[in-house]
Amino acid sequence: MNEAAEITALAKKMRRNISPSVAAPTRANGSGAKILKCLRTAPEVFNAAHSWVELSDLFPAALTGTEHPDKFIAGVCAAGS
Numbered sequence: 001m002n003e004a005a006e007i008t009a010l011a012k013k014m015r016r017n018i019s020p021s022v023a024a025p026t027r028a029n030g031s032g033a034k035i036l037k038c039l040r041t042a043p044e045v046f047n048a049a050h051s052w053v054e055l056s057d058l059f060p061a062a063l064t065g066t067e068h069p070d071k072f073i074a075g076v077c078a079a080g081s
Helices: 003-014 031-041 043-048 055-063
Strands: none
Touching: 003 031, 031 043
16 A cells, blocks of 8 residues: 555544545645655655655745744645645
């Protein structure tokens, strides 16, 4: 089972009463699927990462002078797709 389908199946199992907009299947190019795939295929990269940042969150952070990933404000849209 690919990572996106696995995440979607688990989310449906855990939360039966969930909004249809949130219950949409996780996409293979979504952050969660990419991070899980990295964990499984390159654990050394996964373990070396301080955090995971979407490019769409990196730009506003850079424009506002936010340099540390712990201070980034993550958007919901890009990471959830």
